[in-house]
Amino acid sequence: MTTTTLVKTETIHYDQDEVKKVLETLDESQLFEVNQLVFYPYYFFECQLERKSLLQPKGGGKAGCAVDGVNKVGSLVDQSPVFLEKELPASDMIPVTYDWEEAKKAAIDFVRHSITYRMKVLAPPKMTITRAELFYRPYWIAEGQSVPPDRYTLTVDAVSGKYHPL
Amino acid sequence: MNQDAIIFIIYLLILLTIGLYFSRKASKSADSYLLGDRNVGPAVTAFTMQSTSMSGFMFMGGPAMAFQQGWYAIWYAIGDAGGGIVNLSVLGKRMRRMSEILQALSPIEYLEKRYESPAVRIVGGIISIIFLFAYVFAQFIASGKALESLTGLPFSWALIIGVSVIIAYTVVGGYLAVVWTDFFQAIVMLLGVGGILIMGLIHVGGLSGLNAALADIDPTYLSIWGQGLEFYGQWGVVLGAVLIYSIGYMGLPHVVVRHMSIRSTKSVKSAILWTSIYNQLFAYSPYLVGFIGIIMLPTLGDPEMVIPTLAYTFFPGLFAAILLSAIMAAIMSTSDSILMQAGTILSRDVYHRFINKKAGHGQLVLVSRLCILLAGTIGVIVAINEPPSVFTLVVFAFGTLGNSFLVPYVCSVYWKNANKIGVLSAMIAGGASHILWTALDWQSATAIHPFLGGLIVSIAAMILGNFFGSPPSDEIQEAFYKARGTHKLPKNIDKNVARDLAPEASSIADFTGYNRHPVKG
Known part of the structure; x- marks a missing residue:
């Protein structure tokens, strides 16, 4: 019997037929099998930025940051994501490798680093964490069906449609 | 305050307005502001990169070289025009993939992780801080000279004011330096130098008239061997002059860091195209203006003042003042990037990594600020007491950085067995030989340019040193293969791969x- 866990996840925007169709359009010489779905963990933090000078954005604003739950790599998130609660098979969920405290530190460091580099300011605004969630993002495994060495496998983000070879 | 100084202040206010307008338009919230770069097209990105990298040197150092040596100086322009393309083509994709795999944020951290040695980070950090500062000192001196022309103040006062403006601009915040102001400045720089070049060519009777007039003054100005045939037959010098800017960029930490932040290969290709167009239009112009200076300004005391002097000769005060303001602003946008990079290396790669691992963010900011303040103070003292020429200082700093880091970065993605002893030897021997080659004038004895000499020594040290170190771990060897790739993805699939x-x-x-079955992405 498959064990399931109740977790936060995101809505699948690209189903397997759509992924298969797009990939086969991009590479007409390959047929794809898209059957497996894996769920990747991310810590999501919403940071409230306090305005310290006239030159910083009005009202301070908010910055969203998602930290990869396995590699601790941060990324900025455009809009606050909407999560849904769902029972997922534990065997399809990649386990997190570190805890909340480490994730929070990584998120703050990442946002500060981004502000320093992109806004070219040495002292980024003060930040307060206003929302923190652990969620699992769905990724398809799209396996090419040609004979090696032409065969390759991709993982496709089921929310954004972005992909990367495995 | 004279009229030109007022124009300079107005120019800075216009830049501030442009910066604020575009930033606020893009920043309904802080996160959209931070993510704004994603919407910046390849043309703006390319122009921004060029206005940041070509500054005081192109307005003062390059024309001065042309003024002194004639057509020989064009070797440097050839390297500059092609350097960005070589850099992106050789290192671009592989270094992007390797830094992703190693999860390195800064170029010095990248070297430490690739060569699995904290010593690489210490040596790399020290070399980069010292020579990034030397590089920025050249910008300080250029700012002093630009402000001296603009305001009529003595050089020492102009220098102190110029450096103070740069430091304040860097420490307070970089709103002026957002991409759109850099883009605006790149256009002003191109139009300004283009305007002076066209007016100059009209005055001297076009390129043919220019060459005829140069030949009348001294036929050796037309030679590729320098005035008075100073470098006659010295192919080692000529090769070094071409190589320093054509491949030297691959050794500059603040340039290679861009490979680590490229978003998509599609953007890279378009950016290369725009960079090439801009470089072909811009890179040769300051040197040609330098040739015009030989004819029109025969009594000029300081060759680095060719462009400011010709600007006032050809154009009414207003336009000349705007052009000089653009030079000053371009110097500032370069300086703040380098100061930020040096400050970050010192605070993150040295202080936080080795001195105080528990340092909080506040302490790191303080260390960065003190570092920038110290650089400013030393820069002013050096520049006031014994100011070297902008050209000499830029070539020296650029050459030392290139000789220290070019071989380590290239080997990191092209030589699987490159190890820490090899890379430490290459960095130290390459950097030291460039310093000695320049200081002891070995160029005269060997007929080899310091950059070429340093490059040969660095390659030899890398090969010899590599015999004494242990091979990279299995993880690094695996990362190397992944960065290189085992077989190609189909083109249509590859160009849309999300690198992030x-x-x-x-x-x-x-x-x-x-x-x-690792696949090349």
């Missing part, structure tokens, strides 16, 4: 067992 998904893809491959 590399860490997730690696973990998913481990989880699902698909990591047995």
Whole structure:
């Protein structure tokens, strides 16, 4: 019997037929099998930025940051994501490798680093964490069906449609 | 305050307005402001990169070289015009993939992780801080000279004011330096130098008239060997002059850091195209203006003042003042990037990594600020007491950085067995030989340019040193293969790969067992 866990996840925007169709359009010489779905963990933090000078954005604003739950790599998130609660098979969920405290530190460091580099300011605004969630993002495994060495496998983000070879 | 100084202040206010307008338009919230770069097209990105990298040197150092040596100086322009393309083509994709796999944020951290040695980070950090400062000192001196022309103040006062403006601009915040102001400045720089060049060519009777007039003054100005045939037959010098800017960029930490932040290969190709167009239009112009200076300004005392002097000769005060303001602003946008990079290396790669691992963010900011303040103070003292020429200082700093880091960065992605002893030897021997070659004038004795000499020594040290170190670990060798790739993805699939998904893809491959057939992405 498959064990399931109740977790936060995101809505699948690209189903397997759509992924298969797009990939086969991009590479007409390959047929794809898209059957497996894996769920990747991310810590999501919403940071409230306090305005310290006239030159910083009005009202301070908010910055969203998602930290990869396995590699601790941060990324900025455009809009606050909407999560849904769902029972997922534990065997399809990649386990997190570190805890909340480490994730929070990584998120703050990442946002500060981004502000320093992109806004070219040495002292980024003060930040307060206003929302923190652990969620699992769905990724398809799209396996090419040609004979090696032409065969390759991709993982496709089921929310954004972005992909990367495995 | 004279009229030109007022124009300078107005110019800075216009830049501030442009910066604020575009920033606020893009920043309904802080996160959209931070993510604004994603919407910046390849043309703006390319122009921004060029206005940041070509500054005081192109307005003062380059024309001065042309003024002194004639057509020989064009070797440097050839390297500059092609350097960006060579850099992106050789290192671009591989270094992008390797830094993703190693999860390195800064170029010095990248070297430490690739060569598995904290010593590489210490030596790399020290070399880069010292010579990035030397590089920025050249910008300080250029700012002093530009302000001296603009305001009529004595050089020492102009220098102190110029450096103070740069430091304040860097420490307070970089709103002026957002991409759109850099883009605006790149256009002003191009139009300004283009305007002076066209007016100059009209005055001297076009390129043919220019060459005829140069030949009348001294026929050796037309030679590729320098005035008075100073470098006659010295191919080692000529090759070094071409190589320093054509491949030297691959050794500059603040330039290679861009490979680590490229978003998509599609953007890279368009950016290369725009960079090439801009470089072909811009890179040769300051040197040609330098040739015009030989004819029109025969009594000029300081060759680095060719462009400011010709600007006032050809154009009414207003336009000349705007052009000089653009030079000053361009110097500032370069200086703040380098100061930020040096400050970050010192605070993160040295202070936080080796001196105080528990340092909080506040302490790191303080260390960065003190570092920038110290650089400013030393820069002013050096420049007031014994100011070297902008050209000499830029070539020296650029050459030392290139000789220290070019071989380590290239080997990191092209030589699987390159190890820490090899890379430490290459960095130290390459950098030291460039310093000695320049200081002891070995160029005269060997007929080899310091950059070429340093490059040969650095390559030899890398090969010899590599015999004494242990081979890289299995993880690094695996990363090397992944960065190189084993076979190609189809073109249509490859160009749309989302590079930012590399860490997730690696973990998913481990989880699902698909990591047995690495594919070049």
